[in-house]
Amino acid sequence: MCLDLAASMCGSTVNKSEAIRVAGVNKKVYTNGLKAFESMLDLQGDVSIKEMGVQFGCTGAVTLAEECLQSYIKEYNNKSCAEMDFGTSLFQAASLCAACRQLKIKVDRVKLKEVCSVKHKTFDRLVTELEKHAEKIQGAKKVVKQKRSKTLLDEIERQIEGMYIFI
Template sequence: MDKESFCKLASKMGLTSVKVISQAEEYMRLAQVKRVSLGSASSTAVVCLELAATSLKFPFDKDYATRLSGLNKKVYQCSLKALECVLGLQANLGMAELAVRYGCMDALNTASLILQRYEYSLPAAQQQDLDLSTPLFTSAALFTACKCMKARVDKKLASCSGSKKAVFDRLCSQLLKFGQEICSGTSSVKRPATMSLKRQKTLTENLQETEDDDWLLKSPKQQKVSHLRGEESEDDTKQNYEEWKRKILENALQNAAHS
């Protein structure tokens, strides 16, 4: 787009500042270098003008800018976020800040684990080049964590990714399996342990109760016999020990006599 057409668009948006127009032209040039296409040249120019006006804090009519771009409101906002991300103009909010902003603090820990497992699943070469702190990954991880935890999530969270909906949805589908493993694993680890302890305790108690019942069912005479047998068993053990001890001493004395 030539400079004259660019200035006309700026004038229609109520932007006459040379500083704003220069900044917008620079954004337009960078968008062309990075091969970012937002539809037509005029729609890209309008987006660049809005970004320049916003960064330099110049007021303008956002609704009119959207109509002037020839794009519907939803597509315009996505294009704006995408170019803002590509040009590095978006203030990168951390995952915790995003969680606070969109009211999903409960999902923060799960989202962090999802990103960790996603990173470990990739080859070492890809892990080195990967930046999981970008808005695309942090917003997608939080969105996925909320979905796996069946918690309500503000759909505007997806707009913070700075990427097209198709890209965001594709990443969420890749993260989903990790989120499901984490959420199902958290509940499945605790249950078997509790159930196992219950079974062991019940079995021990049942055995003890069975022994007690057997004892109580015996007649007084049978109880006395069992008691006497127990005493006899203890006496036998003592006698065996004394016999063993006596033989050891005899052998020791014989060896001493021969030496």
């Protein structure tokens, strides 16, 4: 894992399957260990919600995810005085997942969980909390659609249809 981190810092690559075999662990343990080392050494790259949206093919949920996370941050700051780093991949991925659920966009939750490498319960609990904020935001955005007024083009089409009836 250390060799993998050193290689990535130097811009080189390591054969992951070979590194996993040499480490003597399965892929999940290796990935979680690698993420833990990155976190301890503060080497992990911050991934934005927009980047995750592009990566997972759900760019339509990005704006809602960002609004949802901002709402959650406001509520959290009102409740607690403790400092929390909301820029981590956990909060980014969870808010994107909550937004996708709210908008009924399919996204691979397993891969989203892998990005932040946390336990399923932790991720699911945070997604549930963020879904509440997404519902509030979506509820506020829902507006009754008004019937559009007739335009000149609509009136011309109506006249033309009326002409065909008499012919």
